Amino acid sequence: MQLKKYTDYGLRILMYLGAHETHADAPKLTTIRDICETFGLSANHVNKVVHHLGRLQLIETRRGKNGGFFLAKAPGEITLDYVIRQLEGDEPWIECHNPYCVALPACELNGIVARGKELFYEYLAQFTLNDLLKKQGQLRQIFSTTP
Amino acid sequence: MQLKKYTDYGLRILMYLGAHETHADAPKLTTIRDICETFGLSANHVNKVVHHLGRLQLIETRRGKNGGFFLAKAPGEITLDYVIRQLEGDEPWIECHNPYCVALPACELNGIVARGKELFYEYLAQFTLNDLLKKQGQLRQIFSTTP
DNA sequence: TCAAAGATACATGAATAATGCACTTTATCA
DNA sequence: TGATAAAGTGCATTATTCATGTATCTTTGA
Ligand code: SF4
Ligand code: SF4
Numbered sequence: 001m002q003l004k005k006y007t008d009y010g011l012r013i014l015m016y017l018g019a020h021e022t023h024a025d026a027p028k029l030t031t032i033r034d035i036c037e038t039f040g041l042s043a044n045h046v047n048k049v050v051h052h053l054g055r056l057q058l059i060e061t062r063r064g065k066n067g068g069f070f071l072a073k074a075p076g077e078i079t080l081d082y083v084i085r086q087l088e089g090d091e092p093w094i095e096c097h098n099p100y101c102v103a104l105p106a107c108e109l110n111g112i113v114a115r116g117k118e119l120f121y122e123y124l125a126q127f128t129l130n131d132l133l134k135k136q137g138q139l140r141q142i143f144s145t146t147p
Numbered sequence: 148m149q150l151k152k153y154t155d156y157g158l159r160i161l162m163y164l165g166a167h168e169t170h171a172d173a174p175k176l177t178t179i180r181d182i183c184e185t186f187g188l189s190a191n192h193v194n195k196v197v198h199h200l201g202r203l204q205l206i207e208t209r210r211g212k213n214g215g216f217f218l219a220k221a222p223g224e225i226t227l228d229y230v231i232r233q234l235e236g237d238e239p240w241i242e243c244h245n246p247y248c249v250a251l252p253a254c255e256l257n258g259i260v261a262r263g264k265e266l267f268y269e270y271l272a273q274f275t276l277n278d279l280l281k282k283q284g285q286l287r288q289i290f291s292t293t294p
Numbered sequence: 295t296c297a298a299a300g301a302t303a304c305a306t307g308a309a310t311a312a313t314g315c316a317c318t319t320t321a322t323c324a
Numbered sequence: 325t326g327a328t329a330a331a332g333t334g335c336a337t338t339a340t341t342c343a344t345g346t347a348t349c350t351t352t353g354a
Contacts, residue, residue: 001148001149001150001151001235001236001237001238001240002148002238002239002240002241002242003148003240003241003260004148004341004342004343005242005342005343006342006343008241008242008248008256011256012248012250015250015254015256029299031298031299031300032299032300033299038249039248039249039250040246040249042343042344042345043344043345044343044344044345044346045343045344045345047300047301047302048301050300051300051301051302054300054301061299061300061301062299062300062351062352063298063299063300063301063350063351063352064297064298064299064300064350064351064352064353065296065297065298065299065351065352065353065354066298066299066352066353066354067298067299067300067351067352067353068299068300069300080256080259088148089148091148091149092149093148093149093150094149094150094155095149095152095155099187101155101159101186102185102186102187102289102290103159103162103186103286103289103290105285105289106282106285106286106289107162107279107286108278108279108281108282109155109158109162109227109279112227112271112274112278113150113271115270116267116270116271117267119266119267119270120263120264120266120267123262123263123266124259124260124263127259131255131259132254132255132256134255135253135255138252138253139250139253142249142250142252142253143249143250151310151311151312152311152312153311153312176330178329178330178331179330179331180330189312189313189314190313190314191312191313191314191315192312192313192314194331194332194333195332195333197331198331198332198333201331201332208330208331208332209320209321209330209331210319210320210321210329210330210331210332211319211320211321211322211328211329211330211331212320212321212322212323212327212328212329212330213321213322213323213329213330214320214321214322214329214330214331215330215331216331
């Protein structure tokens with residue numbers, strides 16, 4: 001019962017972008033290499049997360065020389081529940097088929113857990129990337145001094 | 148992001164016991180074999196879960212011939228949050244050390260997720276084993292006709 | 295046309311969960 | 325008092341999922 005690193009990496013990337021306010025017209029876009037050097041991560045894994053964030057249209061990616069990526073939305077419009085749901089995959093937290101559980105027709109548990117899961121995400125929906133940037137200055141400093 | 152089968156098995160066992168109202172003075176105690184036949188599970192795994200439930204004093208186990216186990220508390224006193232927290236293990240849902248994340252000193256995310264996790268469990272705390280036995284008759288029927 | 299970037303596909307490694315096996319301990323009953 | 329049926333315990337194995345690595349392709353700007 002733990003979020004995947006994959007998901008956390010996605011959020012780190014968004015925090016990094018948010019802290020730097022990189023836009024399409026910025027002098028230099030953020031690259032996968034930047035992220036990897038800052039956080040000490042595998043380029044491959046980050047590659048996939050970046051690609052995923054791109055498909056979700058949370059960031060916009062640019063290929064080719066001087067390429068990279070930047071936030072496609074204002075930080076205030078990126079809600080945490082969406083990011084986590086998408087990166088994590090929002091399967092049920094309890095699996096009643098596969099294999100089939102005989103109790104299923106009379107079971108109340110799956111519904112309760114499912115509702116609890118929704119409450120978790122509803123709570124996350126109250127926050128946006130902006131809330132992760134409360135200490136933006138400190139973040140920027142950390143990110144700039146790490147490589 | 149999914150509960151372990153281990154945890155679900157524990158809840159199935161409790162539901163089974165609750166549906167049958169097995170007490171210390173009942174004619175026959177429930178055995179691991181009963182559970183396995185009913186749900187089609189591995190005896191070993193169930194063994195461990197039963198043992199765990201015993202250590203948690205949710206059930207009382209009896210060794211030896213005619214042994215088995217039964218609920219050690221009234222179903223209304225067994226809250227779901229406790230069962231799931233204990234069986235699942237309640238580690239943080241996001242791991243910031245190991246390896247250490249540079250953003251940690253300025254990160255708001257871990258706190259938000261931790262609070263969301265608590266909300267999940269607080270929701271579960273509203274329910275007890277009794278709530279899983281709403282359809283007790285149907286459950287008993289399912290459990291008695293399965294083996 | 296070259297080099298730097300992401301995109302894509304496949305392979306490998308690591309961690310954890312799930313299961314299996316062997317054996318011990320304990321209680322009951324015949 | 326011995327056979328038997330139950331849980332307890334420890335270790336080995338398998339399966340699954342996650343994390344990472346390698347290689348190659350595609351795009352794009354200088
Ligand atoms: S016990 Fe209930 S929740 Fe668990 S697998 Fe069976 S049907 Fe699903
Ligand atoms: S980004 Fe925040 S939540 Fe994620 S690992 Fe780093 S400190 Fe923890």
